[in-house]
Amino acid sequence: MPNTAKRRKEAEATLARLQDLAKEQADRLGPYADQARDQASLRLLQARGWTAPRLETAALRVEDTVAPRVAGLLSAAAQRVDPNPGRRGLRLLSRGGRRIPRGLLIGGAAVVGGVVVYSLIRLRQASQDAEWQEHLDQARDQVRETRENLEEKASDAADKATETAKAAKGKAKETVRAASGDNRAKENGRPGR
Secondary structure, eight states: OHHHHHHHHHHHHHHHHHHHHHHHHHHHHHHHHHHHHHHHHHHHHHHHHHHHHHHHHHHHHIIIIIHHHHHHHHHHHHHHHOSSTTSOSOTTTOOTTOOOOHHHHHHHHHHHHHHHHHHHHHHHHHHHHHHHHHHHHHHHHHHHHHHHHHHHHHHHHHHHHHHHHHHHHHHHHHHHHHHHHHHHHHHTTOOOO
């Protein structure tokens, strides 16, 4: 019975030391994970701040240069394709033989071109957002793996410390037994005085 109680106390003490060591490691490594998260969000914000004005400038340039050219090309293509060159415009919208004004056609083509350009810009922005989110997820995974590795190393170190303590305890017991055995040999088995 006494050995069991003694072993239980030793195990509880060892467990308490390991728990304290694990808490210390968690307190020590926690700020690194917070710092990595903060740095990643800061870099993401900086990247978005850098990108936004450039996208706006690109959109304005497309609006000013590409849209009129697209409208002109569509108008020229409509003239070439039209089977009745004397009559221009959309036949579906013409009323009573009236033609649709060229300005209205150009304006419609410009609107269509603008919608196409806007959708392309939005599509590109969505792909960039997905890429940034992927990088952020990778950073989170790396932080998680680092934390797990450090926890595992701390656990291994605690296990080694426990094994070393047990080995030292066993050697101490053997030394005491050997010393008491030498004493008995000197006394030739006679009881002590």
